[in-house]
Amino acid sequence: MAETLIFxxxxxxxxxxxxxxxxxxxxxxxxxxxxIRVSFLGVVSLxxxxxxxxxxxxxxxxxxxxxxxxFIFMLCLIFITEYLAKASLQEAFSAFFRFFSxxxxxxxxxxxxxxxxxxxxxxxILDKIPFVDGAxxxxxxxxxxxxxxxxxxASLQVHTARQxxxxxxxxxxxxxxxxxxxxxxxxxxxAQNLSDALEARxxxxxxxxxxxxxxxxDVYLLLVVLLLSILAFML
Amino acid sequence: MIAGPxxxxxxxxxxxxxxxxxxxxxxxxxxxxxxxxxPKKRMQTIGLIFQDADTQIVGQTVxxxxxxxxxxxxxxxxxxxxxxxxTLNLLDLSQQKEQRPRTLSGGEKRRLSIAGVLVMEPKIxxxxxxxxxxxxxxxxxxxxxxxxxxxxxxxxxxxxxxVDKTLAHADQVIILEKGTIAAKGTKxxxxxxxxxxxxxxxxxxxxxxxxxxxx
Numbered sequence: 216m217a218e219t220l221i222f223x224x225x226x227x228x229x230x231x232x233x234x235x236x237x238x239x240x241x242x243x244x245x246x247x248x249x250x251i252r253v254s255f256l257g258v259v260s261l262x263x264x265x266x267x268x269x270x271x272x273x274x275x276x277x278x279x280x281x282x283x284x285x286f287i288f289m290l291c292l293i294f295i296t297e298y299l300a301k302a303s304l305q306e307a308f309s310a311f312f313r314f315f316s317x318x319x320x321x322x323x324x325x326x327x328x329x330x331x332x333x334x335x336x337x338x339x340i341l342d343k344i345p346f347v348d349g350a351x352x353x354x355x356x357x358x359x360x361x362x363x364x365x366x367x368x369a370s371l372q373v374h375t376a377r378q379x380x381x382x383x384x385x386x387x388x389x390x391x392x393x394x395x396x397x398x399x400x401x402x403x404x405x406a407q408n409l410s411d412a413l414e415a416r417x418x419x420x421x422x423x424x425x426x427x428x429x430x431x432x433d434v435y436l437l438l439v440v441l442l443l444s445i446l447a448f449m450l
Numbered sequence: 451m452i453a454g455p456x457x458x459x460x461x462x463x464x465x466x467x468x469x470x471x472x473x474x475x476x477x478x479x480x481x482x483x484x485x486x487x488x489p490k491k492r493m494q495t496i497g498l499i500f501q502d503a504d505t506q507i508v509g510q511t512v513x514x515x516x517x518x519x520x521x522x523x524x525x526x527x528x529x530x531x532x533x534x535x536x537t538l539n540l541l542d543l544s545q546q547k548e549q550r551p552r553t554l555s556g557g558e559k560r561r562l563s564i565a566g567v568l569v570m571e572p573k574i575x576x577x578x579x580x581x582x583x584x585x586x587x588x589x590x591x592x593x594x595x596x597x598x599x600x601x602x603x604x605x606x607x608x609x610x611x612x613v614d615k616t617l618a619h620a621d622q623v624i625i626l627e628k629g630t631i632a633a634k635g636t637k638x639x640x641x642x643x644x645x646x647x648x649x650x651x652x653x654x655x656x657x658x659x660x661x662x663x664x665x
Contacts, residue, residue: 223552224510225550226510226511226548226550329510329514330510331509331510331514361508405505408500408502408505408506409505409508411465411470411500412500412505412506412508413508414470414493415468415470415493415497415498415500415567416508416518416519416522416566416567416570417493417494417519417522417523417570418518418522419522422521422522422524
């Protein structure tokens, strides 16, 4: 099986790893909202500070190089379409940095949060909403998160297989269309196998899970997020 | 042991036995009891280990993956700890307890997939091509694990098309061909019919030597 690491949890003992998953989700939501509301300077500063955070977290960005190409392509696409639509370089760069920050936030949360811990925390919160089965929603989120690396595995497998059969370089749009059907087929197979394996081991999505506790690190994280937000609004 | 050429229906049969696919007709009996009428009991009684170990592993660490099935069985923490330790020792995975499954070798992944099912204490352990895609050292390790489990009283149903490397350890053999039972009996009874059903066995080799451990 191809080894891809992007959007994978890495077992470490960093500040973010020790935080409760709910605090991290809440922080990501706040920062996303801030990114939408603040000025160009605020967006750029926040992006740079998040990048600094990613460095401190020691995200293995070099190892992600291959998988990040898709996001770099998307970033360029966003930049170009925004520029063409609004005829403003500042607006285009704003959209570029917003998307860049969202990817960084995604990388930081997936790198430091185990899917089952996230599901466990969400389950307890969602259960309080009337007519919502928190455990089922949380299990769906957990399974979706565990499928993300599978998508990268499948695409890398298909791409490598085609390369080894000397596929000629073509227009990226044609390649994406042609690759997606093969990747989708492989992904369906893998998803079916995963579903069978879960069923075979008596997986019950509605099972209640143990509660995760909050600690001082959660308060520190919220303080950092608050400071970043204030700074971004002030610029 | 269930053997047969590719496409003979081995994996499909396993999924039917486990209850992952509903049969159009017929019943599945276990110890004289029709388990088709008790799907939950069947799921607990039969442990199925799939051909692709990677998609079967769901935990972020070896320990978490082994615990996954026990949590689904709602076992107490004390019981989980006890079974975890026993299974880690049995499958020689104690050193890898904290390791991420993706970083394990092929043989270790296969042993982990066995551990994840075995810890749920099924009566019958079914393995679909457990030696596929493994190097020789890993094959020997998995084979020794299976032989130890057999010694400790576990019923093992092994599905393989590599009869020439596993037949020596089988008590009962079923040969499948095009979805039907082409032959069944003890290894001695079935041995002479293998070639007729498109299964390769080297000539002039005693049955006891048809083992990965005799390579």
